[in-house]
Amino acid sequence: MRIGELAARAGVDVQTLRYYEREGLLDPPARTRSGYRSYAPAHLERLNFIRHCRSLDMALADVRRLLELSKDKSASCDEVNAKVHAHLERVRAKRAALQVLERQLAALDAQCASGHRVADCGILEELIHAAHGEACACHAGPAAGAREVSAADRWRGR
Amino acid sequence: MRIGELAARAGVDVQTLRYYEREGLLDPPARTRSGYRSYAPAHLERLNFIRHCRSLDMALADVRRLLELSKDKSASCDEVNAKVHAHLERVRAKRAALQVLERQLAALDAQCASGHRVADCGILEELIHAAHGEACACHAGPAAGAREVSAADRWRGR
DNA sequence: CTTGACCCGATAGTAGCTACAGGGTTTTGA
DNA sequence: TCAAAACCCTGTAGCTACTATCGGGTCAAG
Structure with missing residues (x-):
């Protein structure tokens, strides 16, 4: 899947994907010989997760942390709970x-x-x-x- | 009045005042021989107006326009009304x-x-x-x- | 005469993109 | 077969409304 297709499937701008990659939210995909990004289905899943968090107006830094945490299944999820709860409180206040x-x-x-x-x-x-x-x-x-x-x-x- | 005093009186940061001046919201004040800004009471009034608009979360561009409009007493105030109303609608939506x-x-x-x-x-x-x-x-x-x-x-x- | 509080302009950083500029590559269709 | 269109690349600058820092100048008190 090239970047344009991934962008279309997730409903985001191509630039945004490159931005997410730079910011460490999306793993750098494989490249074709000519240097084009070549994405796997897992990238789409991850991107959808990111976009869903963003639709909840979470900060990218928080999303990045959630992605990290979700990798280690045996880690404590206290931090996840705290982040979501804190975010809810901020939204409430605003x-x-x-x-x-x-x-x-x-x-x-x-x-x-x-x-x-x-x-x-x-x-x-x-x-x-x-x-x-x-x-x-x-x-x-x-x-x-x-x-x-x-x-x-x-x-x-x- | 030097910049520090004006800032303290209006409850804003000194940097913010220099920023407002750069952005054309506050008229450049007189200067002392050594180059210090020397503000008149009118500057404090204007600054208070700006801060009040900002407390209503209006964009600086809108505030700048309102300041312009308020100078010409004979101008139509349709634009003022429209701006405030549009702003209200945006706040409502958000x-x-x-x-x-x-x-x-x-x-x-x-x-x-x-x-x-x-x-x-x-x-x-x-x-x-x-x-x-x-x-x-x-x-x-x-x-x-x-x-x-x-x-x-x-x-x-x- | 020194110390500290104030001031100056210029520059960079914040969040999360978006929009170029100036190239190269791939696909399409005549 | 070749040209145009559509795609892709990196790098950089812009958006809002400030805030922070740098390196230096000025001023008042003791």
């Missing part, structure tokens, strides 16, 4: 933060009266006004929850 | 996707029986099993909703 954010934006969106000029745009006014009250960020205003979104946006990087 | 994801992960997490070895780890088994059923991605399986999360993760980039 979803909660987005819920707060959604409410704030909905309120902002509702400010849009029929003012057609920027001069009396309720949204801009609200944005500027809120910005004033928020300076110094040393109190727990309504934006405190949302502020965590930006941080949470990077949770996979930790 | 939150919904995360909700689906959360359910899937919770189910996965519940698979963790008391098997202590990888060989009989319910989670790994489930991950591998699900990956099999998912190949080709041409049907709408339970992961279809979650798959949008990864895509949604990049919605700001579009």
